[in-house]
Amino acid sequence: MNRKWVLAERPVGEFDENNFKLVETPIPEPGEGEFLIRNIWLSVDPYMRGRMNAGKSYAKPVEIGAVMEGGTVGEVIRSNHPNFKVGDIVTEQLGWQEYAVSRGELARKIDPSLAPIQTAVGVLGMPGMTAYFGTKEVMGVKEGGTIVVSAASGAVGGLVGQIARIEGAGRIVGIAGGEEKCRYCVDDLGCDESIDYRKFSKDKAAIGAALTAACPDGIDGYFDNVGGWISDAVYPLTNPFGRIAICGMISEYNLTKPEMAPRHTRQILTNRLRVTGFIVTDFWTRWHEGLEIMARWIKQGRIKYREDVIEGIENAPKALLKLFRSENFGKQLVKFGDDPTA
Amino acid sequence: MNRKWVLAERPVGEFDENNFKLVETPIPEPGEGEFLIRNIWLSVDPYMRGRMNAGKSYAKPVEIGAVMEGGTVGEVIRSNHPNFKVGDIVTEQLGWQEYAVSRGELARKIDPSLAPIQTAVGVLGMPGMTAYFGTKEVMGVKEGGTIVVSAASGAVGGLVGQIARIEGAGRIVGIAGGEEKCRYCVDDLGCDESIDYRKFSKDKAAIGAALTAACPDGIDGYFDNVGGWISDAVYPLTNPFGRIAICGMISEYNLTKPEMAPRHTRQILTNRLRVTGFIVTDFWTRWHEGLEIMARWIKQGRIKYREDVIEGIENAPKALLKLFRSENFGKQLVKFGDDPTA
Numbered sequence: 081m082n083r084k085w086v087l088a089e090r091p092v093g094e095f096d097e098n099n100f101k102l103v104e105t106p107i108p109e110p111g112e113g114e115f116l117i118r119n120i121w122l123s124v125d126p127y128m129r130g131r132m133n134a135g136k137s138y139a140k141p142v143e144i145g146a147v148m149e150g151g152t153v154g155e156v157i158r159s160n161h162p163n164f165k166v167g168d169i170v171t172e173q174l175g176w177q178e179y180a181v182s183r184g185e186l187a188r189k190i191d192p193s194l195a196p197i198q199t200a201v202g203v204l205g206m207p208g209m210t211a212y213f214g215t216k217e218v219m220g221v222k223e224g225g226t227i228v229v230s231a232a233s234g235a236v237g238g239l240v241g242q243i244a245r246i247e248g249a250g251r252i253v254g255i256a257g258g259e260e261k262c263r264y265c266v267d268d269l270g271c272d273e274s275i276d277y278r279k280f281s282k283d284k285a286a287i288g289a290a291l292t293a294a295c296p297d298g299i300d301g302y303f304d305n306v307g308g309w310i311s312d313a314v315y316p317l318t319n320p321f322g323r324i325a326i327c328g329m330i331s332e333y334n335l336t337k338p339e340m341a342p343r344h345t346r347q348i349l350t351n352r353l354r355v356t357g358f359i360v361t362d363f364w365t366r367w368h369e370g371l372e373i374m375a376r377w378i379k380q381g382r383i384k385y386r387e388d389v390i391e392g393i394e395n396a397p398k399a400l401l402k403l404f405r406s407e408n409f410g411k412q413l414v415k416f417g418d419d420p421t422a
Numbered sequence: 423m424n425r426k427w428v429l430a431e432r433p434v435g436e437f438d439e440n441n442f443k444l445v446e447t448p449i450p451e452p453g454e455g456e457f458l459i460r461n462i463w464l465s466v467d468p469y470m471r472g473r474m475n476a477g478k479s480y481a482k483p484v485e486i487g488a489v490m491e492g493g494t495v496g497e498v499i500r501s502n503h504p505n506f507k508v509g510d511i512v513t514e515q516l517g518w519q520e521y522a523v524s525r526g527e528l529a530r531k532i533d534p535s536l537a538p539i540q541t542a543v544g545v546l547g548m549p550g551m552t553a554y555f556g557t558k559e560v561m562g563v564k565e566g567g568t569i570v571v572s573a574a575s576g577a578v579g580g581l582v583g584q585i586a587r588i589e590g591a592g593r594i595v596g597i598a599g600g601e602e603k604c605r606y607c608v609d610d611l612g613c614d615e616s617i618d619y620r621k622f623s624k625d626k627a628a629i630g631a632a633l634t635a636a637c638p639d640g641i642d643g644y645f646d647n648v649g650g651w652i653s654d655a656v657y658p659l660t661n662p663f664g665r666i667a668i669c670g671m672i673s674e675y676n677l678t679k680p681e682m683a684p685r686h687t688r689q690i691l692t693n694r695l696r697v698t699g700f701i702v703t704d705f706w707t708r709w710h711e712g713l714e715i716m717a718r719w720i721k722q723g724r725i726k727y728r729e730d731v732i733e734g735i736e737n738a739p740k741a742l743l744k745l746f747r748s749e750n751f752g753k754q755l756v757k758f759g760d761d762p763t764a
Contacts, residue, residue, distance in 0.1 A: 138694075307687045329691060339685065342680035343649065348668050349668045355695075356690075357689075
């Protein structure tokens with residue numbers, strides 16, 4: 081049987097496991113020109129919260145009763161497709177389920193000899209490309225400048241500082257939750273300093289003072305994964321012509337109505353900031369370039385990454401909850417079953 | 423004697439005439455390499471409110487007891503400078519005073535045969551260059567797209583829609599205060615539609631509905647002169663890859679503490695907006711290009727402008743108050759004395 085998580089109901093505000101339902105259906109049969117995939121890895125990402133809401137966003141919501149969306153890596157186990165044969169490892173957006181049939185249009189074959197196959201949904205997949213294009217193209221890196229990144233130990237944030245360093249940043253400050261993650265930012269990811277936002281209980285002035293101390297020359301670039309009060313504290317510390325890339329706003333996804341806060345207009349105007357929102361798929365046509373360069377940097381040991389693996393499809397909702405409680409440490413993955421390439 | 427307005431005290435919140443003091447001092451004598459100017463025209467601009475505050479901005483505040491800052495056009499009446507002779511018309515930032523001595527480094531000679539000399543602080547000066555570079559370079563104009571401009575009948579906003587039209591915009595919607603200005607936007611400035619914000623008593627949903635009706639294809643570019651509740655209503659109506667130029671925030675300059683409002687993060691992210699603050703002096707090195715093109719467009723009758731003139735230096739504070747009450751109609755000027763070129 082095929083176990084799959086479907087969306088049972090739309091959450092109001094914070095979600096919990098009751099919003100999902102684990103159902104079993106027969107394993108589907110691949111038709112003409114199709115192939116059957118056994119999913120091995122599921123990527124767990126902040127955007128999934130958005131798909132649980134009704135209403136307009138940049139992507140369609142998951143329908144009630146439909147399989148939850150998600151990037152997967154799996155093994156072809158039956159095939160009626162000329163280009164995909166049994167044993168091939170493929171990545172596609174097949175969702176929270178153990179088996180799925182593909183026609184191949186959106187599947188990409190993975191070479192398991194290059195890197196562990198789950199990197200196809202991590203450092204060599206969507207989060208890696210988000211960090212690469214977001215840092216290099218959207219935020220941009222000023223030679224010798226100071227970069228601040230939020231969610232700095234996460235799947236995207238953990239790469240941003242390292243890419244910024246390669247691109248010439250002079251000082252990199254990571255914001256993360258908890259001492260262990262903060263130590264990891266400095267010891268393993270090469271941040272010059274890290275700030276534990278949990279110490280400040282949403283006190284903007286206090287985290288602002290810590291940021292001021294950590295960024296004695298001001299902030300030239302901010303790669304924002306969180307939004308909310310942390311970002312409010314960053315804006316006043318930006319330098320003239322500072323650049324802000326808005327990649328995510330995990331602190332705001334669960335809100336039922338927007339928090340009220342001072343507008344950022346004054347800082348954007350007087351500091352002549354450029355604030356840009358982006359979605360990684362905007363760079364779809366340049367995906368190949370990003371993959372090639374990131375793969376090279378990993379091979380050269382210039383980019384490190386970390387994974388946080390939960391075993392068993394039954395734990396997928398727990399994994400998403402963990403992410404939103406900031407309890408994951410590195411790229412959050414769920415492992416559904418045996419990886420024959422490992 | 424030289425009459426001049428000095429800053430008497432820093433306002434808290436809204437300013438009034440008591441914040442200024444009219445003083446008389448002897449007319450200064452030009453020294454070696456200097457010349458004396460009789461100011462004829464004073465430009466009155468929103469940025470002046472910022473200079474009345476203490477504290478960090480992109481420019482230094484006016485000191486208490488110092489002459490209020492302002493762009494001027496005047497006539498050289500005595501000269502010990504080889505390049506400036508008696509009778510020359512010059513523009514410089516000489517402030518709210520009738521006479522001033524210049525060394526010439528920041529003075530620019532005006533050819534009175536090209537256009538009325540006060541255009542040097544209007545359509546062929548700072549406001550004109552703000553509109554030109556802000557529209558063309560900062561906001562950018564998407565071919566056939568919809569542009570919204572706030573303060574649409576003002577010194578800058580009145581030019582933005584016309585420049586956007588030349589640059590290929592498909593639909594232009596101006597937001598202004600009062601029926602007369604709104605009519606002017608459509609009848610004289612070529613807006614497709616105008617919205618009288620005064621009708622909505624700061625009701626964001628209501629002005630949002632009016633904007634939705636006026637912009638059936640969404641908003642591709644927003645040239646923001648006002649900030650505040652009007653801008654809050656624009657963000658949710660932006661199209662993917664929309665671009666916002668933040669030029670001013672006249673609705674927020676008088677605030678003693680920032681208003682609380684929902685953050686714009688969600689719209690910036692999901693619509694992949696680019697929000698850029700700018701100050702016209704950032705384009706200083708391209709001033710000549712802007713002047714040349716704007717002068718050509720005016721000559722060709724493609725750009726119209728309107729002036730609102732108050733006579734007498736004694737009325738300068740009144741003119742600034744008028745501007746902040748949105749009671750001016752067109753570029754606000756104060757005429758100090760006879761214009762020998764008119």
